[in-house]
């Protein structure tokens with residue numbers, strides 16, 4: 088009798104193990120190949136018409152499921168056996184396409200002494216969920232540029248050590264980068280307990296010295312033809328953009344905020360010109376949109392950003408522009424999820440009296456600042472594109488220039504000879520389905536302009552990713568039990 092029960096149990100565990108193995112294999116296969124579910128959205132734009140979509144509404148449920156399954160598997164096969172489709176311009180003398188991955192608002196959270204175990208696990212898993220998206224997309228698409236459009240972290244109210252710890256997590260877990268240099272940095276810049284601490288006074292004095300001189304200030308805003316910051320380790324360019332959670336809104340931003348961002352993530356305003364002296368020049372402009380208007384805590388920071396824009400316009404650059412910034416440009420209510428909104432600290436603000444009446448938050452840049460910035464960045468009247476973050480829902484609008492009074496109006500349609508598309512990239516956070524933006528730039532020889540195409544490739548809520556890991560654990564446990572029974 089006992090024997091019989093034991094055999095029954097063993098059989099039962101065995102079947103459970105097999106079932107669990109199948110689920111684990113299927114879900115794991117899915118999370119590593121998820122872009123193939125939406126092959127058109129998750130591939131660079133390559134000019135050939137994307138495969139003609141069958142009108143699925145005419146199909147019954149079974150045929151529809153069969154159609155999607157076939158499309159999915161075909162794309163998995165294509166990407167794993169043929170590798171990435173060759174870049175246009177790779178096999179002839181045409182300029183190579185620009186392949187930029189764009190991520191919106193990862194906003195990783197911090198761990199504090201009173202953070203519970205469940206939240207700690209959640210934060211750990213979330214870092215790896217975001218890192219999974221980055222590595223799947225990088226492997227599939229071999230980008231030339233990777234940009235995060237600000238709000239790397241979830242809060243501007245953190246100390247230097249937490250800023251450092253989060254930077255380290257962000258770079259290691261999300262972007263799989265070598266962080267030895269961060270450890271070396273801490274050796275140089277730390278407090279008595281060995282925790283990272285920025286010497287913002289030194290940084291601030293150096294900045295102020297430069298800004299006391301005659302304009303143009305010598306602030307080294309420009310680069311040219313940079314394809315990687317570290318060509319030995321990586322073959323794409325990693326671009327950081329400031330978000331309000333990284334340095335604060337202008338009413339919050341201190342020397343401490345800006346200096347530590349500068350030390351770890353580099354400049355907040357710069358341009359990179361590519362192929363300047365050819366017939367196909369283009370450039371990337373990274374703009375710190377948080378320090379354009381106030382009232383600011385340190386108004387001198389605004390002067391630096393405006394000086395940057397002035398120097399940018401004085402470059403007399405002939406090519407097309409990709410503008411990367413965090414806060415979207417002014418638009419009327421109803422065009423995107425976020426309408427115009429400005430908030431200011433109250434006049435009477437006992438917690439931090441020095442912030443009285445300063446800018447506390449903004450959904451967009453103001454109308455006036457929008458006009459001024461767009462006139463300076465797109466002054467050469469060449470087409471371009473703007474990528475922003477901030478509004479987690481994501482959005483597409485077009486800024487049409489009115490040449491009579493040099494103003495720009497947001498709309499869903501292009502109505503002017505100079506119409507610049509603004510893409511607000513939907514957040515990569517799990518609750519927005521882990522999106523990646525794909526920006527393809529292609530040089531059109533006939534038009535003598537770069538043309539830009541943007542697509543959004545979604546993953547799935549973080550719980551599905553979680554579930555695959557849990558199933559893996561369950562499967563291993565079940566097989567161990569079966570084995571030792």
Ligand SMILES: *[C@@H]1O[C@H](CO)[C@@H](O)[C@H](O)[C@H]1NC(C)=O
Nearest residue numbers: 198199246248249250252282
């Ligand atoms: C940052 O990490 C270090 C080392 O793990 C730790 O000792 C320190 O307390 C952390 N800082 C904060 C603010 O939690």
Ligand SMILES: *[C@@H]1O[C@H](CO)[C@@H](O)[C@H](O)[C@H]1NC(C)=O
Nearest residue numbers: 316325326327351352353354
């Ligand atoms: C962006 O941040 C990474 C990681 O800290 C750094 O390696 C890179 O140089 C930064 N970019 C710039 C332009 O400084």
